[in-house]
Amino acid sequence: MADIKLRICLVICLIGIISASSVIPSAITHVASFIPDPSSQLSTTFYVTKCPLALQIIKEEITRAVLNDRRLGASLLRLHFHDCFVQGCDASVLLKDNATFKGEQNALPNVNSLRGYEIIDKVKYILETRCPNVVSCADILAVAARDSVVALGGPIWPVRVGRKDSTTANLNAANSDLPSPFLDLKGLIDAFKKKGFSAEEMVALSGSHTIGQTKCALIRPRIYNESNVQPDYRNSLKKNCPTKGGDNNLSPLDVTTPNFFDNAFYKNLLYNKGLLHTDQQLFKGGSGPLDYKVLSYALNPLLFKLDFANAMVKMGNLSPLTGYQGQIRKYCGRVN
Ligand code: HEM
Ligand SMILES: *[C@@H]1O[C@H](CO)[C@@H](O)[C@H](O)[C@H]1NC(C)=O
Ligand SMILES: *[C@@H]1O[C@H](CO)[C@@H](O)[C@H](O)[C@H]1NC(C)=O
Secondary structure, three states: OHHHHHHHHHHHHHHHHHHHHHHOHHHHHHHHHHOOOOOOOOEOOOHHHHOOOHHHHHHHHHHHHHHHOHHHHHHHHHHHHHHHOOOOOOOHHHOOOEOOEOOOOOOOOOOOOOOOHHHHHHHHHHHHHHOOOOOOHHHHHHHHHHHHHHHOOOOOOOOOEOOEEOOOOOHHHHHHHOOOOOOOHHHHHHHHHOOOOOHHHHHHHHHHHHOOEEEHHHHHHHHHHOOOOOHHHHHHHHHHOOOOOOOOOEEEOOOOOOOOOOOHHHHHHHOOOOOOHHHHHOOOOOOOOOHHHHHHHHHOHHHHHHHHHHHHHHHHOOOOEOOOOOEOOOEOOEOO
């Protein structure tokens, strides 16, 4: 059943993309990033000769793992985001700390929060036995994020590959550039603007929170102190997140369909059922500058999926290392 839904969704999305590009002139800007960008050295065919089965192997492993543990799909999507927002999509987020090296994994937004490292290591291991020194960890992250979204019923997009892996990471940038869940709307807009995204693209990317979970400690101020929380929703959240203790208790970011990549996240916001403070900042009861965007995604799931897919392509292109830059790590967790 889920499979059928997924196929139908893909077909509808493709029709949506094709019709949007041919019929509505103003929508051409939305599909522009699907057209190969000559300034980018990434391409969808990078591994066709170098490791023909690479993308298929990633897809099979990720799809199986995600259907077995659906939250893993959310975790992998977030891993790619936290990679790309810190010195570009270069797998810097995967480098583990040791006595002489402090990477990004213990940065405040990442520590005790990012998940999915093991499945990336597993995929990397398989790819190293098939095609040693060919497939980068940064590309595995980008493809795994896409395949995760597809497995959960979301849109598909072409992932351009050919990224290399960094030999460095940046703890300070991870602490400063990954958005905090306590930001107000202006802070959110600024954090994404810094990476080249418009406020509207920020709203589309936030739709990621239609899957996955968050910890009690991060929502306590919202559920106990904020006025724009739907009363029944507030009561149910309090049960799982007391004023003291239970800091790591999890609640789904999308209360209605936490395991499906749909537009329910935006519908929830219309009823003050956003979980993170930052999520509800996107919709302020009709008076916020981006409320119209939330409303349009709540009403038009295809528009959301199209804008989300385009924004993901753009995110995946954030300053990659290419050509002779960087390296192909043997183990994603450490520099060769
Ligand atoms: C708009 C600013 C954003 C903020 C403030 C934010 C913040 C957060 C926080 C605090 C969590 C929960 C972490 C935890 O409890 O351990 C979370 C989860 C998540 N975020 Fe975001 N995020 C933002 C944007 C994004 C974007 C752009 C993406 C992907 C493109 C994304 C994908 C996810 C996913 C999928 C989860 C669930 C992860 C899981 O269940 O393992 N987020 N986010
Ligand atoms: C709620 O706000 C009050 C007053 O600002 C503060 O003392 C309290 O710690 C807050 N509670 C939570 C759970 O954030
Ligand atoms: C510590 O990690 C860095 C980055 O991965 C690596 O270059 C270095 O060799 C590691 N040191 C030890 C002792 O493993």
